[in-house]
Amino acid sequence: MNRVYNFAAGPAVLPEEVLREAAQEMLDYRGAGLGVMEMSHRSKEFDKILNDAKQDLIDLMGIPDEYEVLFVQGGGSQQFAAVPMNLMKNKVADYIVTGQWAKKAMAEAKIFGQANKIASSEDKTYTYIPDVSDLPISENADYVYICENNTIYGTTYKELPNTKGKILVADQSSMFLSKPVDVTKYGLIFAGAQKNVGPAGVVIVIIRKDLITEDVLPGTPTMLKYKTHADNNSLYNTPNAYGIYICGKVFRWLKEMGGLEVIKERNEKKAKVLYDYLDSSKMFIGTVEKEYRSLMNVPFVTGSDELNAKFIAEAAANGLVQLKGHRTVGGMRASIYNAMPYEGVVRLVEFMDKFEKENA
Numbered sequence: 545m546n547r548v549y550n551f552a553a554g555p556a557v558l559p560e561e562v563l564r565e566a567a568q569e570m571l572d573y574r575g576a577g578l579g580v581m582e583m584s585h586r587s588k589e590f591d592k593i594l595n596d597a598k599q600d601l602i603d604l605m606g607i608p609d610e611y612e613v614l615f616v617q618g619g620g621s622q623q624f625a626a627v628p629m630n631l632m633k634n635k636v637a638d639y640i641v642t643g644q645w646a647k648k649a650m651a652e653a654k655i656f657g658q659a660n661k662i663a664s665s666e667d668k669t670y671t672y673i674p675d676v677s678d679l680p681i682s683e684n685a686d687y688v689y690i691c692e693n694n695t696i697y698g699t700t701y702k703e704l705p706n707t708k709g710k711i712l713v714a715d716q717s718s719m720f721l722s723k724p725v726d727v728t729k730y731g732l733i734f735a736g737a738q739k740n741v742g743p744a745g746v747v748i749v750i751i752r753k754d755l756i757t758e759d760v761l762p763g764t765p766t767m768l769k770y771k772t773h774a775d776n777n778s779l780y781n782t783p784n785a786y787g788i789y790i791c792g793k794v795f796r797w798l799k800e801m802g803g804l805e806v807i808k809e810r811n812e813k814k815a816k817v818l819y820d821y822l823d824s825s826k827m828f829i830g831t832v833e834k835e836y837r838s839l840m841n842v843p844f845v846t847g848s849d850e851l852n853a854k855f856i857a858e859a860a861a862n863g864l865v866q867l868k869g870h871r872t873v874g875g876m877r878a879s880i881y882n883a884m885p886y887e888g889v890v891r892l893v894e895f896m897d898k899f900e901k902e903n904a
């Protein structure tokens with residue numbers, strides 16, 4: 545077996561320990577005589593898998609009793625519709641547009657009501673986060689929406705917006721569980737699992753219980769109502785059982801490591817190696833304003849498309865894969881999620897340094 549260092553933005557690297565354990569349990573889950581993929585979602589074994597995953601997540605994030613944790617499907621993109629369908633009581637919401645995911649979410653919300661762009665960083669191709677301390681929040685806004693870490697552009701919020709009392713909704717897909725967050729500051733957090741937590745096909749929703757109601761927009765499908773999933777402990781229909789099982793193992797992996805303070809320190813240490821190198825390099829340039837640099841997604845360029853392509857190809861040949869930037873922005877992007885070992889980033893920087901010297 546020859547595992548590479550996988551810098552993909554998602555689906556992305558998972559902890560090797562988790563994969564090994566899952567492999568061991570693949571054919572016979574703890575004496576059940578069958579694997580989790582083959583198991584009824586109503587079995588006592590799966591019931592425990594789901595409830596343990598939920599409890600471990602609650603413990604990790606310190607999620608208060610006033611919040612519900614849901615495991616749903618449809619990807620992050622389906623939440624772009626679910627959020628307005630459930631929360632747009634006045635049919636007005638404010639969006640802070642810091643990249644393509646926020647832009648898509650706003651476009652989706654416009655199907656259901658008035659979605660206002662109250663701030664944007666589009667003027668500088670989303671290389672920064674706008675000042676969010678005193679925004680023109682709409683008086684009748686049902687919520688204020690952010691994408692807290694911009695996977696494509698590599699920016700992240702250092703301060704949450706002042707929502708002037710309105711509900712904050714955050715897409716945390718590419719930063720979920722990368723550091724501690726104060727859940728009480730949010731009305732709703734969602735995250736697609738395939739970035740930092742598990743396989744594609746699971747979305748984790750953390751929602752304040754008073755926001756879970758039958759009072760949703762007319763025509764909201766049963767499967768898109770948060771209440772449907774909350775009333776049924778995420779078992780209204782067949783969930784992505786295997787995906788939840790892997791997420792549960794990742795939660796346990798984080799817990800055993802010491803929790804989100806510990807992973808935050810590790811992530812900071814890892815990101816520093818790469819950013820310090822970028823700041824010293826004459827060939828590779830980080831594309832994000834320093835203040836807003838993401839701990840998770842690190843985009844960079846050489847200034848030459850040819851050199852970029854050469855770098856990506858040679859890195860891949862050296863076991864450093866998926867370094868190509870998003871198809872809409874080009875250049876390179878190293879996603880260094882929780883499961884990327886420190887050693888992987890060191891190897892990347894050593895390779896960049898060698899490449900720089902050879903191609904100077």
Ligand SMILES: *Cc1c(COP(=O)(O)O)cnc(C)c1O
Pocket residue numbers: 554618619620621622645691693694695715716717718736739
């Ligand atoms: C990947 C991503 C999405 C989209 O997720 P899908 O599961 O592919 O729908 C949404 N938001 C952010 C921040 C992402 O990184």
